[in-house]
Amino acid sequence: MRHLIVPEDLSAHDIEAIFAVAQDLETKYDAGLREPLLPGRVLALVFEKPSLRTRVSFEAAMVHLGGSSLFLGEDTGVSSSRESIADFGRVLSEYVDGIVFRSKAHETIVALAAASSVPVINGLSDYCHPCQALADLYTLKSHVGRLAGHTLAFIGDGNNMARSLAVCCGLLGMRFVLAAPKAYQFDDAFRAHLRGLLPTADIEETTDPVAAVKGSACVYTDVWTSMGQERERAERHAALAPYQVNQKLMRHSPNALFMHCLPARRGEEVTDEVIDGPQSVVVEEAANRMHVQKGLLAWLLGSQR
Ligand code: CP
């Protein structure tokens, strides 16, 4: 049983295979065609946190692939003590062909996957967001061609997105640089994990955003306060303010694309000039969530059952 819980559940070869299916389906979609690769298949979407992109892109993807989806929110009792997460997963996987789970705590996805008899896809946890990182690198690839050797500079909080992109960049032979204050860089456990997983990968951390963006193919940022961290908002804002992606910073990387997973807090981690400016591909990046997830779903669910 294959799941996508963390990006390293995929190899570089798997990612290339997913991108190839996604590219084929995107070309057909642009020509007005839908390819029903998953007829009659049902995908459950279990969400403990809000979502626009992840929810809608998975729901539309399943319709285009000839299947359907079920959105399951708080009323299933997933976040309550109604039943154990193992019983929840064991039963839900009897009805559906795959489960997308957006959980508050990463451990809950791990526990659900352990109990599930169908593939589980992480639709964001506090630890990582693999589907977004895949769509980001698919977007970058469509602009630069071969990804290997290019640099992605992540400016701001070393959060779930930063961890996911560091792993995906490492897997695909890219250089990844995180520019953040020391307290918001990766923790020692994640650094040790990266060293074991990708011993030869070029993954760097710095406190200097200008040095990070120079020569990069992509300047990336995300919110300073992720979902679930709202109580830390004031201290995060104070510490991360020097890491805002604005025109002054982008002038050091005039050929880079600007990316953000969205939703954005305009005026905080990014200015209007940058997110709406000529280097920004944020809408394309959001659109690619659907194409890449179609590739992922066809790859993950197509051969099962
Ligand atoms: N980028 C992303 O995952 O957006 P949502 O939170 O709207 O799903």
Ligand code: NVA
């Ligand atoms: N880091 C953000 C990403 C949202 C898509 C969060 O977890 O809230």
